[in-house]
Amino acid sequence: MRILVVDNGGQWTHREWRVLRDLGVETSIVPNSTPLESINADGLVLSGGSPRVGLDEEAMGMCGEYIDKLDVPILGICAGHQYMALRLGGKAVPSATPEFGKTLVSVVDEDDLFKGLPETFVAWESHNDEVTELPPGFKLLANSETCPVQAMKHESRPLYGLQFHPEVEHTDNGYEIFQAFLDVCEVCKKG
Amino acid sequence: MFDPQKFIDDQVEKTRSEVKGKAIIAASGGVDSTVCAAIVSRPLGDQLIAVYVDTGFMRKGETKAVDEMLRRLGVNHIVVDASDEYFAALKGVTDPERKRKIIGEKFIRVFEREAAKSGAEYLVQGTIAPDWIESGGGLRDTIKSHHNVGGLPSDMNLKLVEPLRDLYKDEVRKVARALGIEVAERQPFPGPALAIRIMGEPTRESVDIVREACAIVEEEIEKAAAAGKMDIPWQYFAVLLPVKSVGVQGDVRAYGYTIAVRAVESVDAMSATYMRIPHDVLESISTRITNRMKASVNRVVYDITDKPPATIEWE
DSSP: EEEEEEEOOOOOOOHHHHHHHHTEEEEEEETTTTOOOOOOOSSSEEEEOOOHHHHHHGGGHHHHHHHHHOOOOOEEEEEHOOOOOOOHOOOOEEEEEEEEEEEEEESOOOOOTTOOOOOOEEEEEEEEEEEEEEOOTTEEEEEEEEEEEEEEEESSSOEEEEOOTTTTTTTTTTTHHHHHHHHHHHHHHHO | OOOHHHHHHHHHHHHHHHHOOOOEOOOOHHHHHHHHHHHHHHGGGGGEEEEEOSSOOOOTTTTHHHHHHHHHTTTOEEEEOOOOEEEEEEEEOOOHHHHHHHHHHHHHHHHHHHHHHHHHEEEEEOOOOEEEEEEEEOTBOSSSTTTTTTOOEEETTTTEOOTTHHHHHHHHHHHHHHOOOOTOOOOOOOTTTGGGGGGSSSOOHHHHHHHHHHHHHHHHHHHHHTTTEEEEEEEEEEEEEEEEEEEEEEEEEEEEEEEEEEEEEEESSSSEEEOOHHHHHHHHHHHHHHHTTTEEEEEEEEEEOOTTTTSSSSS
């Protein structure tokens, strides 16, 4: 299985690559300017990054095209998650209370990504913006005291968004969440 | 999962095919550059010279200890005292990014000089993932310019060889253990050294203060760990703040500087939590610093910030 990490300039993009490599899948980091036709993968991770998605959409490169046109599972993380919401008609704005470092995330609906995980767990954050309104067709999977959408999922397409960073060592259950995403990719691959 | 033995074999092979001729390696005595030296010396042998630069910002006893460690490692090495040059270049400099860039450029000038003496064309560096990630570029914001990446001058004339670029510290340590490197568990220490643990101009006087404070922090924490009071943190040190405050010493008013103590837990330096040090250990650090260094320091604080939002070092 081959999973690409789309680099939006995050501090933890390379960590996403490392976790995927540790989980034994073929993976590489590609710039977000990679043309759609060159994307050959069984799943995509849209990394976080310094672009403020509401303010400089252009910096997110081809991410919108990937979200619109690819049918493989896509996991948006932080800026990748916010941009997914924005692109599909939701709302992402500067956070009333930004979160940096340790946060307690509460699972609302365990769905695929949080299957078998505790109802609350420690997650590491680093964001100035956040999703405040889910796009049509999405459901809420998790929140925190200061952020209404910590995780979301499309009802029928394999599109997932996480505000927190499962790739960071200090996040509990991070490898399990990535493995759950890989399981979704595996199922989609088999068709 | 990461396989250290395979990594070593691959990098030995890669060095053999890519490095044709003499090379120098920037050797600080830390785990990254020592692992690098051990790996590239396998194919290069006597073609490799390790260069340790004494910038004047090294910790107590460090230059001598590294000199001896490199001798035991069995790699050709030289120690260059460039401290006068560094202090001169940093005169009046307080901005952390300017400090890092000046130090980065100075390193390269010293390496170019040493390379010219031996006819080396390659510079091997122990650059690891957080160094280039945090140095930024393109879409990625610059958090801090690591001296070995963001601090490199554009006109350098050495070819860079960086075998550890994709590794984090925990993976480097696995490689170090596989190689039997004696500094495998040594705590990280930044290339710009004590210069970025002084919030202000690095002078011989300010370096002396932070050097002594760092030594006390290290000794007290290592003593407490040996006594089973705590685990050894990932990284632990002192920072000299430019803030002065009032105190009383022997019925006499004091007005001295503040030392911040920092100790964190991490795996890869990309995220960190502050260490829950027992209060009696913090107290002995504080008492020892303020008693021993009464002429300059009369207050000690403990940094309780995680990364993010802070970074591990203060600059």
